[in-house]
Amino acid sequence: MLRRIFAWLLAIVAGVILGGASAWATLKFGAASFTEHYGRWVHSRAAGSTAAGPYTRAIIARDGLLALSAREALYFSIYKDEQGRPLSESCIYNVAGLPLDARWWSLTLYADDNFLAQNTDNAHSIDASRLGNDRAWSARISPVRGDAASWVSSRAARRGFSLTLRVYNPQRDFHPDEASLPTLTTVSCAGDPS
């Protein structure tokens, strides 16, 4: 009798652990099932959508709670360099873009915990109100500004940070593709042979 009770308890506990682990894995790695890729930029049209399914809604709530629907804003994120390595504070990057067919854009750096990097440089983002949306632009992503005219600080962002491009009020004919989105290139990394 005692053995049978123990077996039932074990089955329930194992089920809860298995269900919890599979839900966690889904939330952590499931975004790939509904995201679109433009080169290295990752985008989800389902952000904030009332038509999102339960999995999409849960994953977006975890990574981007209170996102606006695609009608108002589009979100694109980049996590990797040209060689597929996670973006790292120990590297210097250059990001360059062209005018976007939208009213306003911004580019913000987030550490791997989805919050701003823990630095006091007051250089977490750049945006169209400062760089304009009528000409080509470029900015440096690095731990120190140096001689960069436009700069996003990666100090204390460690390894695995991301850049999020927000595109507000996209025009009706705005169709994102690799060519229209900004280009991120690695300038150098600490430890690289010079």
Add this chain to the structure above:
Amino acid sequence: MNWGRYVLSALIVAALAHFALIFATPRVLMHVAMDRITGGAENVWRLGDRVTATSRQIVRPSPDFAYSACTFDLTQGPVVITATPWDAYWSLSLYAANSDNFFVIDDREAHYGAELTVVRSGTAHPEGASMIVESPSVRGIALIRRLAPTPSAYDAAKAVAGEDICASVARLAG
């Protein structure tokens, strides 16, 4: 002992736990967000501090915006929400308890600001209200984003935000 039924039971419990967690995640995160960004207060706007590295209430905040948030609660009836206009981009968005962004209006559509009456979906609409929005849930979050990428712009947005209204119709009538 027949192990098959125990394995089957474990799999059924796993499936139930899995779906329960997926279903609950956005609702729990919204509940936490309501507590964090408005301090548990309902039907009142709260202007967030300027976004810095110490801002950790909501994931992926934009340092270019001044955010005002209101947890609306329709338990006592409709809630009036207004957004005062701002001289750069601004938007007013509403989020249901499951995190869906079910309504948004911006300065292109509302040059002179917005005034909404939010009612629970399926309930009677109050007479005389200019713009009625049906909420799929009793509670939710209203969020105003005002483009303010500099400290001086944030200070100006702060002054404007003081004129926004988030209050139940019953309270306004009283």
